Amino acid sequence: MATRISNAETQTEGKIPSSMRAVVYRGVNDLRLETVPVPAIGPGELLVKVATCGVCGTDLKKIHTGSHSAPRIFGHEMAGTIVQVGEGAADFQVGERVVVHHHVPCGECYYCRKQTFAQCSVYKKVGATAGFEPSGGGFAEYIRVMDWIVANRGVVRIPAGMPLEQAAFLEPVNTVLKAVKMLNLAADETVLVIGQGPIGVMLAALARRTGARVLTSDLYRERHAIAAEFGLTEPIDAGTENVVERVFAATDGRGADAVILAVGGTALIQTAMDAVRPGGKVMLFAQTQHEKANFDPGAVCMDEKTLLGSYSASAAILDEVTGLVLGGYRNGFDLTQLISHRFPLEQAVEAIEIASHPTAGSMKIMIEPVPGAGRE
Ligand SMILES: [Zn+2]
Numbered sequence: 001m002a003t004r005i006s007n008a009e010t011q012t013e014g015k016i017p018s019s020m021r022a023v024v025y026r027g028v029n030d031l032r033l034e035t036v037p038v039p040a041i042g043p044g045e046l047l048v049k050v051a052t053c054g055v056c057g058t059d060l061k062k063i064h065t066g067s068h069s070a071p072r073i074f075g076h077e078m079a080g081t082i083v084q085v086g087e088g089a090a091d092f093q094v095g096e097r098v099v100v101h102h103h104v105p106c107g108e109c110y111y112c113r114k115q116t117f118a119q120c121s122v123y124k125k126v127g128a129t130a131g132f133e134p135s136g137g138g139f140a141e142y143i144r145v146m147d148w149i150v151a152n153r154g155v156v157r158i159p160a161g162m163p164l165e166q167a168a169f170l171e172p173v174n175t176v177l178k179a180v181k182m183l184n185l186a187a188d189e190t191v192l193v194i195g196q197g198p199i200g201v202m203l204a205a206l207a208r209r210t211g212a213r214v215l216t217s218d219l220y221r222e223r224h225a226i227a228a229e230f231g232l233t234e235p236i237d238a239g240t241e242n243v244v245e246r247v248f249a250a251t252d253g254r255g256a257d258a259v260i261l262a263v264g265g266t267a268l269i270q271t272a273m274d275a276v277r278p279g280g281k282v283m284l285f286a287q288t289q290h291e292k293a294n295f296d297p298g299a300v301c302m303d304e305k306t307l308l309g310s311y312s313a314s315a316a317i318l319d320e321v322t323g324l325v326l327g328g329y330r331n332g333f334d335l336t337q338l339i340s341h342r343f344p345l346e347q348a349v350e351a352i353e354i355a356s357h358p359t360a361g362s363m364k365i366m367i368e369p370v371p372g373a374g375r376e
């Protein structure tokens with residue numbers, strides 16, 4: 001039975017241990033399960049016990065490229081329960097189930113006024129940590145949520161009856177909806193989404209909600225079967241079919257009005273540019289590394305094909321995304337269908353390995369510091 005200790009400064013649910021397990025990034029491709037201190041919180045902050053945390057493509061990039069210094073504790077698609085409330089964070093109570101955004105924009109700078117929140121210098125600061133340089137911290141048992149995240153709508157309550165792991169999709173769905181909105185799709189338009197991993201399926205499902213016709217391509221039949229659960233019924237088998245020809249056949253020979261590339265690297269940029277019609281748009285959604293790529297400048301100038309990108313979440317669509325993810329759970333947008341694996345912290349290294357080498361049977365991978373709690 002949990003006891004509630006309350007004084008003027010902090011509220012605490014039960015007894016919080018002094019140490020916890022966490023997956024610590026110690027260098028390129030070097031993750032270790034370690035025992036670290038449970039982070040202490042200050043005024044205005046929250047301590048959240050992490051139930052589940054999605055493995056994101058950007059976590060993998062950081063782990064495999066060494067883009068960030070070590071040591072760090074990654075993981076940012078997390079949901080859990082508040083176990084301690086710092087002085088002044090009175091809007092929240094111990095025991096509440098929440099999703100934590102690891103960064104929020106300032107709302108006032110030039111970039112925020114232009115609604116390009118991901119470029120805001122405050123947004124680039126990470127405000128959730130399980131220790132070391134703040135890096136999300138979802139791959140640990142407890143996270144400290146800093147005051148500016150708590151004060152600026154970075155903590156979202158999860159209604160009763162909603163599985164925590166559905167709510168953990170708030171951040172990835174936000175990034176996806178932001179990209180789809182940038183394309184201004186219309187009901188008479190056709191979209192091709194290349195790649196049907198979990199992000200590709202979400203992109204395609206939200207593109208379809210605009211009324212547009214959506215074609216999806218992937219190498220794996222198993223992924224097309226999952227996509228079909230989201231109403232995506234025009235799969236292209238990229239292993240045996242010519243994707244560009246299929247798109248032309250579906251569009252009176254014009255090409256797609258928009259192509260969304262949900263596969264990383266540069267190899268498929270040309271395919272995307274070829275599949276889009278003159279005057280159409282190509283959205284790069286998975287190109288998260290700076291590198292050189294070839295493209296035909298005449299396709300951009302003379303054929304008026306627009307090449308654009310989208311990265312990270314938008315504060316402007318928080319409410320819409322919350323409604324979509326929490327309201328959609330029983331209404332055609334059950335994202336837990338995208339989860340193929342759930343691993344305890346002890347198997348996090350294996351989880352990252354599987355996420356890094358997608359196969360026909362792997363989709364969204366969750367790490368559960370409390371095994372089974374994601375489904376509660
Ligand atoms: Zn993410």
Ligand SMILES: [Zn+2]
Pocket residue numbers: 105106107108109110111112120121122123
């Ligand atoms: Zn700003």
